[in-house]
Amino acid sequence: LEWGEIRLELTNNEYMYWLCNLKGIGNRKISILLNTFGSAKEVYHAKEDTLRLMQELTEKDRCILLKNRDIGRIHISYANLLEKGIYFLTKEDNNYPERLKNIYDAPNALYLKGNLLKNEKKTIAIVGARNCSGYGIETARYFARELSKAGLVVISGLARGIDKAAHEGALQVGGSTYAVLGCGIDICYPSENIEVYMKMMENGGILSEYPPGVSPIPGLFPMRNRIISGLADGILVVEAKERSGSLITVDCALDQGKDVFAVPGRIMDGLSEGCHNLIKNGAKIVTKSKDILEEFQLECLNNIQILKKENNLLETNEKIVYASLSLEPKHIDHIVNETKLSVNEVLGILVKLELMNYTKQLGNNYYTATVG
């Protein structure tokens, strides 16, 4: 088809799509352009002289705005996007998350793959360190699981460590979970999380303000944190060092007036220092899923306590070994010293317990109890 010969009129969404896909024009400049011209269509048809009047635009920006006006290409590109099952949500869109509209510097458009995020559902963001401990992973999974069961949507950033654990926890109980990426939504970064990435689209989705194909650049990631906190009603910090990237998300959440929850660690634990500082500054300390649910006036569905399982099926020695386990990874030698059983006995029992899902091996020969 020769597009030049057919006069094609673009929809508002397509004009918006054009505006959001210009390299070098960021969210802030788009907002300014939209404020000045009223709509993306007006921006598209703006004359060079009119653009020249705007002080915020550089020579380069004007060049980009003027040279990229190819209706045919925009139309095809937008059609391709829809074909891939990607939603393009502008602020005017009804499906654009209501919560996000209220935040400062809200993205002018969002890309979403998977299911639309319902406004009436309560959401919780779970964030934390990438280099986290086994304790962090277990607690993040636990809270994600319990909160999912209570009907909350879990939001995180699909990063390594806590983020991944949070998504996994929600998926374990078939809950809905959303990831906000710092790159195009068609790119799974880090790639090792592909399983979670694929699975969460069934019942949740992937979100990003960046167009598909944008590669993960470190500079983009702090920006997405405002979306994570913006989408959530509350934010739970699981493990954060004193100077952690997760604290950026917390700052955003505070600016946006969201609840901040923090999971405590041991006081000597450097990995939990950020959490402890948050607690000192007034964040709510969280040790059970109930602590969060009562803030949201939600019923706690089942009061599952850590480390209490129906263990009457176990034999005496197995009970003794199980009792010496905690959420902190423990080496077999420690267990041997505490239980006064022989090494081979303890090792055998631990493997048995692991097969029955009572314990988990973290690294060779370090064991923890499983939660919930």
Place this chain on the structure above:
Amino acid sequence: MFCKTYCAAVHGIDGLIVQVEADVSDGLPCFDMVGYLAAEVREAKERVRIALKNSTFHLPPKHITINLSPADIRKEGTAFDFPIAIAILAASGYIPQNSLNDVLFIGELSLNGELGRVNGVLPIVYSAFKQGFKTCLVPVENVKEGAVVEGIEVVGISCLSQAVEYLNGERLIEPGYVDIDSLFEQSFKDCDVDFSDLVGQQLVKRAVEIAVSGMHNICIIGPPGAGKTMIAKRIPTIMPDLTFEESMDISKVYSIAGLLSNDNVLVQSRPFRSPHHTITPVALTGGGRIPRPGEISLASGGVLFLDELPEFKKDTLEVLRQPMEDKKVTIARLNYTFQYPTNFMMVSSMNPCSCGYYPDRNRCNCSLNQVKRYLGKISKPLLDRIDIYIEAMQIDYNELIQEKTEESSSTIRVRVMKAREIQLNRFRKESIHFNSELSSKLIEKYCSLDEEETKLIEHAYRKFNLSVRGYHRILKVARTIADLDGSEMIMLKHLTEAIGYRSIDQKYWSGER
């Protein structure tokens, strides 16, 4: 006049008897040597001539021809100087030929006629004994090394004129003698390390005991200072004592490598070799222009300890794969191939990450990618040859000051010996000796499980996502644990314990927990 003497060259780990023929006849005075000689053997001409002169023997101005036969095998080394000199002396009439029959000569000559030490005396003397020689004349410095072989007289010679006097019956030299029994007795007392030195580390000790019993390769993972090296160094103390035959096999390799001396005439304790991680592939497997046994052959019959496994160069580790399977390494050169034994037990130690403290996140700040990269230096095929993985932990102060008496090596060794005996009995009709060598077919035969056990391993197979190799490894280790327990069948407790020693490779080696 024509005369001949006998000498030997080291060929692999055996001695090859070489006949040295000398002919002294009329003609233009010259000194010719033939018989496929290496440069150092050709140089013997000068050494021999001057050594003879300086030992007050008159070398006649005649046509001297030396031939080393068999002429199609390349002669290397300096052990030929002495027999060449003797052959010339005999051909010149200084020594009667009949006193040279059944005598083997080894030694390097210096210009003043003194004999210097050479390598490989033990395998040469051993071969000479097998070939029916009655006497060996060796340098004084090598005499005890050779005297270990019983049934042959090994006489130490310090200079050429002494040898002539001895051969002519003008002087009596006592043959060397080594009391092997007392040597072995002594070696047990000499051990200065013992397992009782180790505080705590129950798990690692147990794992090591199992590994030694079944000759399983073992990998100890842990933070720096957890005592990984200390444990590894004590492994030889719980291995069964060397028998004389084993000792001979090991000593032969050591003799070729030049590691035996008059103070240390026979390898009495099991070797423990711990090459530094900068070692080259050739130094590890053996090789060089004139092949020499490498570290893996020197560790044969004992322990090869690779400290800081990921620090070894990748190609260095990869060469280990085939010798570990075949229990021998073959080195090919233009004219010959050598085989050295490599029947070692591999013990390796490593840190879980480059800083060493992963998964203790308070001390380790390595990113998961860094951890993966560190562990990724070791290839999967090599890891597959390791049966037992164990993580050592740092010792608590409390444990350190506890005055608990730890088990001594000799107590552990008794149990190890028992388990080994069971294995030797079981595999009498097979070509293997230990559980670690079980092939998948033999596993079916010797590691049969009852109903309950089968159910458990099936469950574990699914739950832990085991590979077929991993499954076989568990069965092999379980067999050894059962042997240690003196049990005919593999029982539930043996199996669960064996599962505990598996590598949780998928998680660990991808750095994810």
